[in-house]
Amino acid sequence: MVKKTQPIKLEDLAKQLNVSKVTISKALRGHPDISYSTTEKVKALAEELGYMPNIMARNLSSRRSNTIGLVVPKIAHVFFASIIEAVYDAAFENNYEIVLTVSQEQAYRERKHILSLLSMRVDGLIISITEETTDLSIFEKVMSHGVRLVFLDRVPNMPNISSVTVNDRVGAFTAIEYAIKKGYKKIAHIGGYHNINIGRERFQGFREAMSKYKIPIKSEWVTEGGFSEEDGYNAFHEIYKKGDLPEYILAVTYPVALGIYNAAAEKGISIPGDIEITCFGSNTFNKNIPSFFNFVNQSTKELGTQAVKMMIEQINNPKDFNPQKIVLDTELFIADNLSQRIAL
Amino acid sequence: MVKKTQPIKLEDLAKQLNVSKVTISKALRGHPDISYSTTEKVKALAEELGYMPNIMARNLSSRRSNTIGLVVPKIAHVFFASIIEAVYDAAFENNYEIVLTVSQEQAYRERKHILSLLSMRVDGLIISITEETTDLSIFEKVMSHGVRLVFLDRVPNMPNISSVTVNDRVGAFTAIEYAIKKGYKKIAHIGGYHNINIGRERFQGFREAMSKYKIPIKSEWVTEGGFSEEDGYNAFHEIYKKGDLPEYILAVTYPVALGIYNAAAEKGISIPGDIEITCFGSNTFNKNIPSFFNFVNQSTKELGTQAVKMMIEQINNPKDFNPQKIVLDTELFIADNLSQRIAL
DNA sequence: ATAATTTAATTAAACGATAAAGCCAAATAG
DNA sequence: CTATTTGGCTTTATCGTTTAATTAAATTAT
Numbered sequence A, B: 001m002v003k004k005t006q007p008i009k010l011e012d013l014a015k016q017l018n019v020s021k022v023t024i025s026k027a028l029r030g031h032p033d034i035s036y037s038t039t040e041k042v043k044a045l046a047e048e049l050g051y052m053p054n055i056m057a058r059n060l061s062s063r064r065s066n067t068i069g070l071v072v073p074k075i076a077h078v079f080f081a082s083i084i085e086a087v088y089d090a091a092f093e094n095n096y097e098i099v100l101t102v103s104q105e106q107a108y109r110e111r112k113h114i115l116s117l118l119s120m121r122v123d124g125l126i127i128s129i130t131e132e133t134t135d136l137s138i139f140e141k142v143m144s145h146g147v148r149l150v151f152l153d154r155v156p157n158m159p160n161i162s163s164v165t166v167n168d169r170v171g172a173f174t175a176i177e178y179a180i181k182k183g184y185k186k187i188a189h190i191g192g193y194h195n196i197n198i199g200r201e202r203f204q205g206f207r208e209a210m211s212k213y214k215i216p217i218k219s220e221w222v223t224e225g226g227f228s229e230e231d232g233y234n235a236f237h238e239i240y241k242k243g244d245l246p247e248y249i250l251a252v253t254y255p256v257a258l259g260i261y262n263a264a265a266e267k268g269i270s271i272p273g274d275i276e277i278t279c280f281g282s283n284t285f286n287k288n289i290p291s292f293f294n295f296v297n298q299s300t301k302e303l304g305t306q307a308v309k310m311m312i313e314q315i316n317n318p319k320d321f322n323p324q325k326i327v328l329d330t331e332l333f334i335a336d337n338l339s340q341r342i343a344l
Numbered sequence C: 001a002t003a004a005t006t007t008a009a010t011t012a013a014a015c016g017a018t019a020a021a022g023c024c025a026a027a028t029a030g
Numbered sequence D: 001c002t003a004t005t006t007g008g009c010t011t012t013a014t015c016g017t018t019t020a021a022t023t024a025a026a027t028t029a030t
Helices: A010-017 A021-028 A036-049 A055-062 A078-093 A107-119 A137-144 A168-181 A197-212 A229-242 A254-266 A300-316 A337-343 B010-017 B021-028 B036-049 B055-062 B078-093 B107-119 B137-144 B168-181 B197-212 B229-242 B254-266 B300-316 B337-343
Strands: A067-072 A097-102 A124-127 A148-152 A162-166 A187-192 A222-225 A248-251 A276-281 A294-297 A325-328 A331-333 B067-072 B097-102 B124-127 B148-152 B162-166 B187-192 B222-225 B248-251 B276-281 B294-297 B325-328 B331-333
Touching: A010 A021, A010 A036, A021 A036, A055 B055, A067 A078, A067 A107, A078 A097, A078 A300, A078 B078, A078 B097, A097 A107, A097 B078, A097 B097, A107 A124, A107 A137, A124 A300, A137 A148, A148 A300, A162 A168, A162 A300, A168 A187, A168 A197, A168 A248, A168 A276, A168 A294, A168 A331, A187 A197, A187 A229, A197 A222, A222 A229, A229 A254, A248 A254, A254 A276, A300 A325, B010 B021, B010 B036, B021 B036, B067 B078, B067 B107, B078 B097, B078 B300, B097 B107, B107 B124, B107 B137, B124 B300, B137 B148, B148 B300, B162 B168, B162 B300, B168 B187, B168 B197, B168 B248, B168 B276, B168 B294, B168 B331, B187 B197, B187 B229, B197 B222, B222 B229, B229 B254, B248 B254, B254 B276, B300 B325
Parallel strands: A067 A097, A067 A124, A124 A148, A148 A162, A162 A325, A187 A222, A187 A248, A248 A276, A276 A294, B067 B097, B067 B124, B124 B148, B148 B162, B162 B325, B187 B222, B187 B248, B248 B276, B276 B294
Antiparallel strands: A294 A331, B294 B331
């Protein structure tokens, strides 16, 4: 049996101190209208009685929520988990609340969550879109409601939006250049859909590098698909069926690289022995554990922090709205510890 | 320049249809008071105008939030990321919202977040406590406010609470028994604080197994500390300094195992060559990638799902409150793929 | 045919805060 | 010494819903 205490409200405090509830409200917020002595009295009593403001009432009344909505396609992947943590940390430091929702790579869920967050009257929305997002009307809607919008890492193809991304094109270019300089000629790219920046740009980087070094692109070795393990798995099987295997693969994400790994393992093909793989992703985890893949590292900490910072700036300067774009550099991490590992 | 549309409210719809706003409110919620024909009209207009209910007003008025607060110590770790995803999925299916907060293993943050969530008037709180949580008064407070409380995986030492955990003791016992049967005698346990169930129980399982097989416990090989990579790193260094090294280590978490790995690597000690490690954690990620550790697997999917289920049951049956405890089984995964990997 | 019930709506009163305006006495200005 | 400002509160209105209490008409029961 739980005895349920009624939460204490402003009015209760007001009665006990024989002042109006507005005085209490102002005192608790440190408003200069209220004298030092009463402010102290109010705060002391509030503390004593364990007063907790009713956030809903406060937000309703003040017409702002101090809350930023965050919509991501996945949680249970290193890259997103790290980004989310960074966003939460940055928000905490700036006294903002985060409401996180997860679309699970499904556009309808994304849409539903965005509506839900708008219903909560969030001050802004940080979004990393799903692989299947093509209907962009929802984003127009967000903006038309005066809710700030910052895209994080995954950005839809539309004008006048703010975003924090990495330089995908250069990242991909570097990864391919590395491979070419190492002497590989049979190079594949298991890539992402082109309706989304990371799919498009990574492919472009791949193509530019191939073109620069005059390596012919073999169309069977270039795929366009989703970002999950399953997608990588299937893509590799497709390539395998055709017979001729590449020596090097640039995978669009870490889960895709995992899928490739699994598919290859099933066929008795060794990674990185027979095929070397580089993928985009965060290298901040497990950084000392020997890796089977090279990484085009994306600083999740920086991505998350910058997105929050940009968002708060935009919230605080509602009138001069200029879409901002921040593009962070990537860094190629080679899994050279592989040799060490085998030597152990 | 953004033209800011004023959100549409009940009253706007009411005026257009020449009915009262309560009629609109009821119609939208499918209340039987309202006739079929007006209900249809209202819904059509709401859809047309893109009406979005103001959640804060709704929650304030109805005195419930349909929201469950989730407090976890970390996001950017496989185990928690997976749990969080499971909780979100289960909540989504049951039409509940989740508000996630992250304590970063710090008790003061945890406390602050809990207060914040109470301020939001969540219907219930699912909590996985930090490694340093010792002041349990905040949990009493939660309960005294009639807010449901379910602990997930990490549970404080207090009576009459609900929880969803795994059988840590048996899990640890099994991991040690495995080691003993394999012939190891020099067995270490880099463990967690005993004020928290997972620290205490895993240690108990370790001790019971050692005792059953009459293997003496060497006190230098048993530590009690936090759950992070750093803790594992430091603990191993402590052991290393003393000179005599174990052949097998049971690590209390995956990050701790990683820390041990790193510390060992620095000293030129090979994992699993020189020392075999088993840790608690989820094995659902990267499951085909050869692992350096064995796992006492905890089904994160099941943990998250059950916690949400239990929570919703308790919310829906406010009167007959009985603390419930669900204890899930673990499974030992041996990294036997290690040999394969080296052969490749 | 009248009373009792049901249907479909309306009006009034919260919910717990904040914002805007108003008030009065004390302090300062001219 | 009067006029104006300031300090410190209070009063009133509002935020956008829902819940509870009413009402009027239509239906059913007796």
